[in-house]
Amino acid sequence: MALTGLRVIELAGLAPAPFCGMILADFGARVIRVDRTKVSMTVDTQARGKQSVALNLKSPKAVAVLKRLCVQSDVVLEPYRKGVMEKMGLGPEDLLKENPRLIYARLTGYGQSGSYAKAAGHDINYLALSGLLSMLGRSSEKPYAPLNLVADFAGGGLMCAFGIVLALLERSRSGQGQIIDASMVEGAAYVGSFMWKSRTLGLWNRPRGENMLDSGAPFYDTYRTSDGKYMAVGAIEPQFYQQLILGLGLDDADLPSQMSVSDWPQLRQTFTQVFATKTQAEWGRIFDGTDACVTPVLSLDEVLSHPHNQARGSFFKDSQGEISPRPAPVLSRSPAEACRTRDPFIGEHTRTVLKEYGFEQAQIEQLLSDGIIECNEAKARL
Numbered sequence: 001m002a003l004t005g006l007r008v009i010e011l012a013g014l015a016p017a018p019f020c021g022m023i024l025a026d027f028g029a030r031v032i033r034v035d036r037t038k039v040s041m042t043v044d045t046q047a048r049g050k051q052s053v054a055l056n057l058k059s060p061k062a063v064a065v066l067k068r069l070c071v072q073s074d075v076v077l078e079p080y081r082k083g084v085m086e087k088m089g090l091g092p093e094d095l096l097k098e099n100p101r102l103i104y105a106r107l108t109g110y111g112q113s114g115s116y117a118k119a120a121g122h123d124i125n126y127l128a129l130s131g132l133l134s135m136l137g138r139s140s141e142k143p144y145a146p147l148n149l150v151a152d153f154a155g156g157g158l159m160c161a162f163g164i165v166l167a168l169l170e171r172s173r174s175g176q177g178q179i180i181d182a183s184m185v186e187g188a189a190y191v192g193s194f195m196w197k198s199r200t201l202g203l204w205n206r207p208r209g210e211n212m213l214d215s216g217a218p219f220y221d222t223y224r225t226s227d228g229k230y231m232a233v234g235a236i237e238p239q240f241y242q243q244l245i246l247g248l249g250l251d252d253a254d255l256p257s258q259m260s261v262s263d264w265p266q267l268r269q270t271f272t273q274v275f276a277t278k279t280q281a282e283w284g285r286i287f288d289g290t291d292a293c294v295t296p297v298l299s300l301d302e303v304l305s306h307p308h309n310q311a312r313g314s315f316f317k318d319s320q321g322e323i324s325p326r327p328a329p330v331l332s333r334s335p336a337e338a339c340r341t342r343d344p345f346i347g348e349h350t351r352t353v354l355k356e357y358g359f360e361q362a363q364i365e366q367l368l369s370d371g372i373i374e375c376n377e378a379k380a381r382l
């Protein structure tokens with residue numbers, strides 16, 4: 001796999017950093033997540049392929065252990081509020097001094113500088129500050145965050161993984177590591193570059209929810225079917241729009257022009273009425289194989305059995321029967337291989353990892369009896 005041989009230390013976080021770590025693990029990196037001690041379960045639902053070491057970082061001895069792990073690794077991924085790592089003596093200067101090849105990735109909401117740098121926040125706050133939230137939502141309704149997909153995952157975890165891969169590429173030339181300041185505000189805004197760069201096209205001139213791509217246009221929206229499901233319509237170009245009209249059994253001559261904005265409410269009403277006359281499966285049979293850009297809105301459970309997804313193996317079931325998306329994109333020679341076994345228990349790999357990083361058996365036992373580390377292999381075998 002592309003990242004085989006890479007050693008990553010991931011400090012346990014909420015959602016974006018775990019996703020970043022999972023991407024690296026899916027593509028072959030050895031990802032060691034550092035968990036707290038005395039917690040019964042992790043909130044990391046994106047632990048696929050990772051190992052877990054449990055350290056009580058409130059103890060200086062545990063901090064010393066972590067430092068040893070970090071300086072012998074390629075990447076450190078930390079998701080804490082600005083200053084937390086420095087307070088422990090694990091800031092980038094401390095670690096890069098000992099391992100100049102280290103890539104030190106800091107994944108935060110607001111970045112390492114600026115007046116918000118130390119403020120708590122979540123996806124919705126970062127999205128708000130990026131400018132994008134102001135554009136999301138239906139006409140005459142308040143802004144609406146599309147789950148925590150944009151800032152946490154696209155602008156956060158994914159963007160940070162991209163930064164790590166870039167830094168690794170650069171390190172292969174320079175031999176040097178570097179610090180990555182991954183702000184979710186900036187990551188989200190960058191993902192949304194199109195919104196700024198396409199303003200000259202007049203795509204966003206109207207209020208929120210009344211433009212072509214923000215659910216303002218009837219040919220770019222979802223419609224309820226007779227069985228309470230939905231179809232997604234994205235028939236923008238005239239030739240595709242014609243296919244939509246044809247599939248719906250409508251006559252173009254009876255309809256207003258596609259781009260007549262003042263007629264969009266009436267056109268939407270017509271589409272709504274027609275879509276409500278058949279089930280999702282019936283519409284699927286009508287539109288499949290056409291260029292109308294009409295697709296069923298599938299649930300997370302339905303994706304696995306859709307013929308297209310099935311043909312590509314886009315989703316898989318792990319050993320626990322849980323459905324997950326296959327890692328993307330697909331590399332032809334060294335594709336990712338998502339681990340199919342269960343997620344690690346907290347502290348399951350403490351002993352193995354410490355041994356591998358050069359700790360003596362006696363040292364490990366001492367750390368254990370001092371409550372600095374936790375080892376949970378016994379539980380793991382149950």
Ligand SMILES: C[C@H](CCC[C@@H](C)[C@H]1CC[C@H]2[C@@H]3[C@H](O)C[C@@H]4C[C@H](O)CC[C@]4(C)[C@H]3C[C@H](O)[C@]12C)C(=O)SCCNC(=O)CCNC(=O)[C@H](O)C(C)(C)COP(=O)(O)OP(=O)(O)OC[C@H]1O[C@@H](n2cnc3c(N)ncnc32)[C@H](O)[C@@H]1OP(=O)(O)O
Nearest residue numbers: 014035036043056057058079080081108109120121122123
């Ligand atoms: C919208 C999303 C968030 C969604 C996440 C949800 C899915 C989950 C959120 C809450 C979960 C529920 C909850 O935990 C209760 C249940 C628990 C149960 O086990 C499971 C069910 C639960 C219901 C559970 C279910 C779900 O998992 C949840 C609902 C987001 O937007 S995520 C993005 C958040 N933002 C960032 O990541 C940006 C950067 N980070 C930050 O800004 C801050 O970290 C943050 C997130 C604001 C948190 O601030 P906080 O004050 O808590 O921490 P920090 O200042 O960063 O400092 C960290 C301190 O922790 C110490 N520490 C770290 N590791 C260790 C260790 N191994 N041992 C000891 N101590 C450790 C560290 O030293 C710091 O201590 P100090 O404060 O003393 O310096």
